[in-house]
Amino acid sequence: MEQDQGDEAQKALNVQLARSQTDYKRQAKGRYAFWETQPVTQFVENGEAAEGPIDAPKTIQDVRQEPYTLPDSFEWCVCDLNDDAVAHEVYELLSNNYVEDDDNMFRFNYSAGFLKYCLLCPGHRLEWLVGVRVRASHKLVGFISGVPAHIRANSQTVPMVEINFLCVHKKLRSKRLAPVLIKEITRRVNLCGIWQAAYTAGVLLPKPVATCRYYHRSLNPRKLIDVGFSRLAPRMTMARTMKLYKLPDTPATPGLREIRASDAEQVAELLNTHLQRYKVTQVFTPEEVAHWFQNVDNVINAYVVESPDSPGRVTDLVSFYTLPSSILGHPQHTELKAAYLYYNVSTVTPLKQLVSDAMVLAAARGYDVFNALDLMQNSTFLKDLKFGQGDGQLHYYLYNWRMAGGHSIAPQDVGLVLM
Ligand SMILES: CC(C)(COP(=O)(O)OP(=O)(O)OC[C@H]1O[C@@H](n2cnc3c(N)ncnc32)[C@H](O)[C@@H]1OP(=O)(O)O)[C@@H](O)C(=O)NCCC(=O)NCCS
Known part of the structure; x- marks a missing residue:
């Protein structure tokens, strides 16, 4: 939403300040139960680490072979967007449950055509279009995607995936499904010998590159x-x-x-x-x-x-x-x-x-x-x-990539x- 002048700007600033204070407290207390276990730059580091991978090098043989376990009533699926019916299901999930502004006035509405364009790009792999369905009804209730990209950070160009469209149905929020989706796509990407990813989010997590x-x-x-x-x-x-x-x-x-x-x-x-x-x-x-x-x-x-x-x-x-x-x-x-x-x-x-x-x-x-x-x-x-x-x-x-000093x-x- 566009920010206003005058009073509105002050109000927005106050909201931002309150939000960043909450973020700050969370950073200080070390409250990222999931992200603190992941190979990402943390908020508190000594600022001396060299640029490069965070995890010790691994091989495909080191990667867990079985999918992560979902709660009993759910199952994994591959969302083959070449199939219009499946593309429509992903569209429906996102159009009803994806990102909203803070005041819940607007919600992103990526079209099915856009999702196909974005996710069926050169080098795409269908197994990186990960869905979660309700076992009994087959309803799609979770999604996360990855597409390959060469990303350069300073002088090093690294084969990565761009992770996007993480979404959990509104009725299943706060049940720690998102970390399972993230771990599962990481596993599937690792099985292809790719160890790094780039992603963006509106929420503050450890730790933004920018x-x-x-x-x-x-x-x-x-x-x-x-x-x-x-x-x-x-x-x-x-x-x-x-x-x-x-x-x-x-x-x-x-x-x-x-x-x-x-x-x-x-x-x-x-x-x-x-x-x-x-x-x-x-x-x-x-x-x-x-x-x-x-x-x-x-x-x-x-x-x-x-x-x-x-x-x-x-x-x-x-x-x-x-x-x-x-x-x-x-x-x-x-x-x-x-x-x-x-x-x-x-x-x-x-x-x-x-x-x-x-x-x-x-x-x-x-x-x-x-x-x-x-x-x-x-x-x-x-x-x-x-x-x-x-x-x-x-x-x-x-x-799994730290910029020099974690800066x-x-x-x-x-x-x-x-x-
Ligand atoms: C983002 C979303 C999938 C998270 O699911 P949830 O049910 O709210 O949260 P869960 O209980 O499953 O998981 C919570 C963990 O996910 C993390 N998380 C939340 N949003 C995240 C995001 N956008 N990217 C990465 N991790 C995220 C939380 O920080 C938390 O980890 P922590 O304990 O280390 O802090 C869900 O809120 C959603 O679908 N929101 C609307 C769409 C959206 O915002 N997608 C992300 C676009 S970047």
């Missing part, structure tokens, strides 16, 4: 205000607010066009070169670029600038993915259509112009809001492009976006 903040740019301010996502600023009318956020009808950049599969080699080179400047980032193969950067309506949009001076040469990239939220309990509106900024590379076109063009394209496609994190170089344009600070934080974590890095050193 903490980023969400920013929001209104595209449809009237609706955002109607549904309580943002508020009319003091001394502003609706008409003036709409004027403030009005965007041009067409993008400004000559040569901006939809990415094509045939751009993959060039874009991989452009992107990997750009990402070298960050401390934690993903390294993309051309095949991965062809998958993660394409145009699929309501899933992913990616555009490149082809140099008007030398046809065929791609100089810039801008991309965003689609993640709507359900609006909970509103009489009129049921869905907030949000675009999330993904990866950008600017070598010729200024970054601000690229992102502005992306917002123009998103507005024309009916998105209500354009979101971005303050990572990579995003802080350089957020203010000018009229993004407002959100109340959400996103913590980045690595499993965190700044948002602008993060070059990793997880959908």
